[in-house]
Amino acid sequence: MRVPRESVGPDEAPEMEFGASTGPKIETGREGPPIQHLQFARQLLESTAATSLSFSVSRRILKLFFSTPSSSLNSSSINDSASLSVSLLVCSRGCSIVGKCKATLPCTIAQRGGGGGGGGDQSRVLDIYPLSSYYFGSKDALAFKEETLADRVNRMKSHYAAHGLRTCVGAVIVVELFRHPHLLLLQVRNSTFKLPGGRLRPGESDVEGLKRKLTSKLSADGAGDETQWEVGECLGMWWRPDFETLPYPYLPPNVKKPKECTKLFLVKLPVSRKFIVPKNLKLLAVPLCQIHENLKTYGPVIAGVPQLLSKFSFNIIDS
CATH class of the missing domain: 3.90.79.10 (Nucleoside Triphosphate Pyrophosphohydrolase)
Incomplete structure (x- = not known):
């Protein structure tokens, strides 16, 4: 994920070091995002790719999450944000996946509508x-x-x-x-x-x-x-x-x-x-x-x- 950072002048160009096995490393002289942010971002993107969560919704969640100060981050806030992303998944029958499904059979990924409200791949x-x-x-x-x-x-x-x-x-x-x-x-x-x-x-x-x-x-x-x-x-x-x-x-x-x-x-x-x-x-x-x-x-x-x-x-x- 690309994280915004302050612009660097020509005299403050980052130093690039090439390790034997770890690849290039860029040092910007400023602290990167907390590890909790990156873990949650990875978790959210994986859930978006594996399910029908809209990428626009994912971007809004990540924008809200990365604007949170690192000092106020805790495991509870991470879990709440993850629950928010999962609760936005809706099956084709209009029920939340984390809630009670209105159908007699459980919802499957093929039955869920995409971000544009379309049906599953089978209909195409x-x-x-x-x-x-x-x-x-x-x-x-x-x-x-x-x-x-x-x-x-x-x-x-x-x-x-x-x-x-x-x-x-x-x-x-x-x-x-x-x-x-x-x-x-x-x-x-x-x-x-x-x-x-x-x-x-x-x-x-x-x-x-x-x-x-x-x-x-x-x-x-x-x-x-x-x-x-x-x-x-x-x-x-x-x-x-x-x-x-x-x-x-x-x-x-x-x-x-x-x-x-x-x-x-x-x-x-x-x-x-x-x-x-x-x-x-x-x-x-x-x-x-x-x-x-x-x-x-x-x-x-x-x-x-x-x-x-x-x-x-x-x-x-x-x-």
């Missing part, structure tokens, strides 16, 4: 399976409208005039290939890349609409397996301020009436599944290292997916 582990575990087939082509950019803008304006804000959903589906996570993307006309998903119907919920789109583009016709898609948390939202600009990962403060909102959801795959793709679409597995910040090829939404997934630890499960 994403199981992914090899690409070879899945079957891929084809079905009849989907009907796509041949339209220019001007036609698309006019269509969005007509939709906005009739229904207001347009909401789109996209599925983030990750598989393993060559021991690296890959993202499943749909390629349209051998040029445009899209996440599986699409536009919601007026009044349709995000999850149900995404399941409908996944079944339409990745399942056999009439399979009726909408409930088999495990739609997880929303990873991010993108906003289109007007009809022609690219989407932003935030809503600009000067925009009061955005024209489109795109929501990305994590979709977890089972150990095996059949993907039935329309003939005029290509389902590709693209490595995250190739997608990362590659705006020119994949656009801002897809290029930002690796950053959204950075909070997860990938657990590759070999089948």
